[in-house]
Amino acid sequence: MNDGLFEQLDFEPNALFEKIITGLMERHYCQLPDFLSPGETDALREALLQKYQADQFKKAAIGNRFSEQVQHAVRGDFIYWIEREAASPAERAFLEKVDHLVAYLNRTCFLGIARSEFHYAIYPPGSYYQRHLDVFQNDDRRKLSLVCYLNEPDWRPEDGGNLVLYPGSEQGGGEVVIVPTPGRLVIFESQVLEHEVKAASRERLSLTGWLKTH
Ligand SMILES: O=C(O)CCC(=O)C(=O)O
Ligand SMILES: [Fe+2]
Numbered sequence: 001m002n003d004g005l006f007e008q009l010d011f012e013p014n015a016l017f018e019k020i021i022t023g024l025m026e027r028h029y030c031q032l033p034d035f036l037s038p039g040e041t042d043a044l045r046e047a048l049l050q051k052y053q054a055d056q057f058k059k060a061a062i063g064n065r066f067s068e069q070v071q072h073a074v075r076g077d078f079i080y081w082i083e084r085e086a087a088s089p090a091e092r093a094f095l096e097k098v099d100h101l102v103a104y105l106n107r108t109c110f111l112g113i114a115r116s117e118f119h120y121a122i123y124p125p126g127s128y129y130q131r132h133l134d135v136f137q138n139d140d141r142r143k144l145s146l147v148c149y150l151n152e153p154d155w156r157p158e159d160g161g162n163l164v165l166y167p168g169s170e171q172g173g174g175e176v177v178i179v180p181t182p183g184r185l186v187i188f189e190s191q192v193l194e195h196e197v198k199a200a201s202r203e204r205l206s207l208t209g210w211l212k213t214h
Contacts, residue, residue, distance in 0.1 A: 017104040020187055024109075024144075027171055028189040031178055035185030036094075036148055043090035045150040045182075048120040048205055051080050057122060063136060076127025077197075079119040082207075094118075094207070098146065102211060111143060111211075118209030120150075123161065129197035131166065134190040134210065141212040142190040149180040150205040161200025165193055180204060 016032065023030025036044070051057065057078040082091055095118070102113045123129075134145045147163065149155075157179050163186060165176040178186055180200075188195070190210060197204075 014104060017101055017108075020101070021105070021109060024187070024189065027167060028192045029165055029167075029176070029187065031184060031186045033181065033184050036183040038153065038183065040090065040093065041148075041150055041183045044094060044148075044207060045152075045205060047088050047090055048080070048122070048150055048207070051120065052078070052122055056080055057120070060121065073130075074132070075129040075197075077121045077123045077129060079121050079208075081117070081119045094148075098209070098211075105144075105211075112213050113143060113211045114214050115141075115212045116209055117212065118146075118207060121206045121208050123197065123200060123204040123206075125202055126199050128199040131164075131194055131196040133192075133194055140191065141214055142210040143213060144211040145188050145190045145193075146209050146211065147186045148207045149182055149184045150207055151180055151182045152205075153182055155179075155181055159200050159202055160198055161202075161204040162198045164196045164198060166195065167193065180206065 016035075019032065020030045057080045060075050060077045060079045062074055082095075084095060087095060095116075098116060098118075102116065105111045106113055134142055136142075151161075161180050163178040163180060165178065165186075165188065167173060167176065178184070
C-alpha cells in the first residue's frame, strides 16, 4: 500500500473542523462560540494577565513583527507574542489544538499551511482597530486569521468591543457583527475579509494569530 492511500484510509472526520472548512468555503469566515472550554479560557486569560501585569506587553504596530510602525489612530491595543519554546501548559495545549486544525486543513483543503504565529492582545477601554485587511505590502504569507476571545465570563453585548466583518459583494456584502464572548473562535481568510474592532467600555482580551504558508 502506498503512503498516500494509507493516509486516506487513516483519516478520521472531525465535525468541528468540517464546520470551519464549510464556513471558510462558503463565506470566507467561521465562528465557533465554544472553541475553548471555560477552563481553557480561564487558564489563558490568567497567563495573559500575568504577562500584562509584568509589563511585558507593548503597543501594537502596523506592519509585520519585523517592520513596525506604531499608529495610535489606527489601532490602540497592546500585544505580547507567544514563543512556542517558552509556552506555558495552557498555551501549549492551545497551540496543539491549532496544530490539529492545521493538519486537518492541509489534508482536506491542501492549504499548505507551514507556520503559525500568535499574540495576546489587550484593548484598553475606548481603544479600537480601524477597518483593515490582515496583509502587509510585499508579504502574502498570512492565509488565515484566527481570534479567540479571553474576556471575563460576565462579558455582555452592551460592553461593546465587537468584531465587525465586511464580506465582499459576492458574499452579499453588509456587516457581520461578532460579540467577543469568552471561548469564542473566529477564523477568516486574511487576504479577503476586511474587519474592524469596535471600542469597548472595559478591557478586551484576546489571543490572535495567523496561519501562514512559510
Ligand atoms: O480582536 C479581534 O477581534 C480582531 C483583531 C485584529 O483584527 C487583528 O489583530 O488584526
Ligand atoms: Fe485584523
